[in-house]
Amino acid sequence: MTARLLPGGRDYAGLRRSWRRDVVAGVTVGVVALPLALAFGVSSGVGAAAGLVTAVIAGVVAAVFGGSSVQVSGPTGAMAVVLAPIVATHGLGSVALVTILAGLFVVVGGLTGLGRAVTFIPWPVIEGFTLGIATIIFLQQVPAAVSAVSPAGQRTLPAAWQVVAHADWSQAVTTLGLVAFVAALMLILPRVHRAIPGSLAGVIGATLLAMVIPMPVATIGTLPSHLPVPVLPSVDAGALRSLLGAALAIAALAAIESLLSARVAATMAASGPYDPNRELVGQGLASIASGVFGGMPATGAIARTAVNVRSGARTRLAAIVHSVVLLGVVYLATGPVSAIPLAALAGVLMVTSFRMVSAPTIRKILRSTRSDALTFVLTAVVTVCFDLVEAVEIGILVAAFFALRSVARRSSVVREELPGPRRPGDEEIALLRLDGAMFFGAAERISSAITDAEHPHTSVVIIRMSQLGMLDATGANTLAEICTELESRGITVIVKGVRAEHASLLANVGVFDSLRHEHHLVDTLDEAIEHARTHLSTGSTSGRGR
Template identity: 55%
Template structure:
């Protein structure tokens, strides 16, 4: 009988495709929770509005794209996704991927990326790949988050100092050029950034329920208008949602967009499932379905590609606000989208007066809050390997792109894991005193002779390519030995390299006139040893023995024969 968690995992893998669709069951708690869901949806919309504006502007697509994405993706992912309380929309991590796409291909390239990535996510969900998104090591995720937070902060530098964004795709270099262009000329944008930052930090200390980012943007906009500050603003935005249309696809651009598509799909999967997992821990409701969540996020990205939006994903901060505000069903995320749409229709002229520097301040504070400094400190202090993972992933995120960063983090984690497994492999040399309690020693054999000329090694752990060389170095140091017994019963992992190394060791010892006996090999390991030819190195097929007792008895007989031959040779 399998444990309950294994039964549930197996049940998820065998669910029909229909289980990925919405159902009436999604809203079974609505009659009891509609009031809390309504309040939570309104609260999340208030929090999401300035973030949607800021992410749209930062991506290079404009504030309208951010708002449209928050509305459409929020509703579509809320209806079709695998979490009852997940809130989706534009995020800072996505802007990191999109800025180079906008710079190289233009806004239409982003729509193609959103469409293709969305289709990939739907396919991944249909193939039941959701459970695999949680295999990223903790230091890699935190390093990834640290790098993204740094990039988001640096992306705001041109708007924060009030200069046009310099040319270039590397965010750090662009930020440095922006500071050179600014050179202390004009402090009004920085004053607005400071006002927004102080407001966002101070208000939650007064009352956690206050929408600090919205109040901060409102205060900065009012100050800018009343004082007549010469700062750039969002500008006019449409007072209606765009009509759906097909993305303009240029076949020549598709190969160049492939890395961005993979990055967006991977990021949407990782961020959404991580956010949904966090929501599960905060809520006492039903846990999320990872496969359905991938389908929901995929459909949301497909939908935004038809309305001029930007790729979306589950947003941890907005999801946390939703849960803390009492959300119980998907109705809260739907209300959030509807309230955002109504706000845009009613306040479009006022939104156009929002200073870009105010949005830069919002995202700078958001970027700092993304980093859990206590968590980073714990990882850095844990082990050197984990610290290296975190720092390498963060550095690769800033220096290259998200796909390379994840690849670097996972590859380095794999290398460190293999090294740890290899280091855990032990080759324990056993003396006769150590094994006396486990076996019956032949009383006719002299113990001194046995102790002097037989050595037994017990191989524990894993013998694979990471440990094979150390295995050879350690076990070829035996001296003044006639029989070497290698106990393989506790060997859990054996690959072809390890099997070949074992065969090399047998040949090496036998060239030194040491008889090698293999004992207790598992059936699967014995098959591998035969397939790679390692057993062919044994002097005789009887030197592969099922138990250590049998091997030791064989060693006794071998030593006795050798002693008889030596005695006969001396007598003659």
Template identity: 55%
Template structure:
């Protein structure tokens, strides 16, 4: 539990980075504000719910989370999950779902489930990241054109439908602002890397729109305040009905937060890595706090986290500043912020999305081999066409199947010649050949597991005209229950056909499994288990010599 709690080291770099953290926090707040409002409205709870989520969950996750760079708040993926909940149970059920999901995420962090994200393959992470960049860019099309968003959930289809009905004469002004902001964001870092390019671009775009009197869509009127915290009152029946929704929200919150933090780690290699279990704990408590304040479930937000990194954030003070600035904006600067053109914010997110699309990395993965390229492309496609949770599930599943296939291909069954007995000078050549003719030595390499057991069974089923079969297992690195069961079937089948089976080199870590599944029982005699090949062959020769059929043939 000590590893899951805040520590002094969280702010070790603050004396050097506090100016950049403050600027990054302000920049992220400006970008996050319309997103928080929009996601609140899209979820059905209203703009205030989106704001309280960004403020409360953002602050709690910044302090308690395991990432120095993560920015948390409402996200588009979460609204998709919440819409059916609102339709079935009403808006009052959403804070309850947030609290329940938060409790599940906290439990996952305490149980150490966060470390499982380390098993997500690199092509999946990069495909997910590039796909998110594409989705973020597509989501900005309606805002960049000042055109109402078309109906639909898929970002690509929505962008196409929006383009089909845009009034291009009205879109000139917002597109001019987009071009101005994009130019500033590209040129300013080259002129002076210390300047907050995103913040300067937003201010400049807003000033130009005001001075020129451009007729463009703005953020608009903000809520006048945030709701007070309260404990939702629900009965046991409603809570039971919401559990499945809470489980889905918890899975999405955990997965999106951990992947967002992992992407941020890749964007800032000079900083410490995310502590995944602490990140889950922080996100869980953040969801509980958001629900108590009437907010939405929250996750680590990749777009805002990417803006934070690019704007110069280096400690969790940046994400905490973002939450505090949003709270201050609600009470003090709502009219000024309400004048920011939506096309200006769209331009900021377009550049952020473009920087998430790492083409050199994509090329490197595609050149690494067909398996990596396939996993990368499948994850990218599913992220863009469906959603990020399905993308990770499908990507990991494809990677797992390809990995099992590779392991199975690297495994093999090889028949080896029977070596002469050490120091055997007296056995006649004819007798020696006869002995060797009735002894078969097979070596199994690699893995003996569920993906490949059928092949071993089929190959050994062809063994005939021998009296003793020696199976060398010293090179078997992986043995699962299916493999052990197959080994027991092999031994049973060979013994049923009148052969003696000797096992050599069964690893100590595999012996308990072999005994439990029945491999040793199938041998018929534990003396048929050997650690030394010479001893196994000596035992095999003694069996052949004692076999009456062999004696008659000799």
């Protein structure tokens, strides 16, 4: 198990054939990642430098240790959304510690085999979460877009509303113009030629425009011209207690987002499947390394990973080259980068937020079932109005409720007529067929099916279980209680057609012990009916031992 989670030569199989494409893909995704790394760093509150450091350090660590050959990791919009309130509450000094703690939790998740848990997250929950994240990313850019400062301590939606309500539109016209300029280039240039990186071209164009036509706009400011020295944060019991919940939330988000991205990449690329547990280990180590170097938590980035795959990446070399490209920016181009207007980055993120949302996908969900549509909408609303991790939890609970209700509706207790010619006394035999799933709610159905208006007198009950698909401990215990209660009323119970996968559970909870005799457990319907008729023909008293 441990050996599968470690890097090896198998990770670079086929590199001799694909290294040129990997290098080209790495350079391409590095160019695309630069403005996003800067923007997400600013959006999270930790600064553009931290976003760039995260893309460099976490990008290479996740590429080497992760479970996907084409995944590209770094700062993402969802992580910026989660991190922003933590920075506002606990300060910048908490970022390194919470990043390392979250990384440790993610590593533990990978080592304990939790990587496949993402397969249990329903599709409407994932899409609702994505829509909510996209909405928050857009709203977070509103202050920069209107040349204002976001109110401290407020949630994203009311903060954006307050900023718009009190904006100085004489100044906001300039920044809104830059946002529109960047958005236009991002939308138009890729249509001219697919190879043109619209986001980078938009940022460069906006920066040149702000320099040629002097504008009173806020810029990124001074960036370090080298990587920070790795430093472990100071730890005390109080800080650990206060940041534990935040670290768990970040870890949960990092795991979910990274595994979803890796799963999408596996369907897009011809590089083979991914290892979800190793992916968690790699992403956890990436966040730990990022925290040591002063960065922020990292996850797999779906947009950058998609660019990587579409650019021809086949091995991990592409993601490594992406980090090298960004490292070159740190050492060679921090001067020009520091002059980028914040409004330009806001424009990049606003367009990115729209691209995160798939209108056809939303239509499919809303047209599917009412329960799935409700789950989707509820997850999106909770994401925007409350908390991201709570949104996923609530979405899963709601989806689970609807799934259980659907299964329960498909389960039934049917009273059937006895096959063949009628015989005297057959009206006292209740033949019940259990279909679907056996839940605690089936107890009332069985009782009502035994004694109804058309069958006032019942002496023998045959329970057919061959059509029962799902049975849990609660259902088996309910069945045992029903059998015991019927026998105590003098009604003979015969159980027919127990499936092999249910036998041990029924035996363990006492269903078989509640029957009067071992002959009351039969395999065929003919045998069950014949035995039931012997009870009627011999009378209830003499039939007690049969």
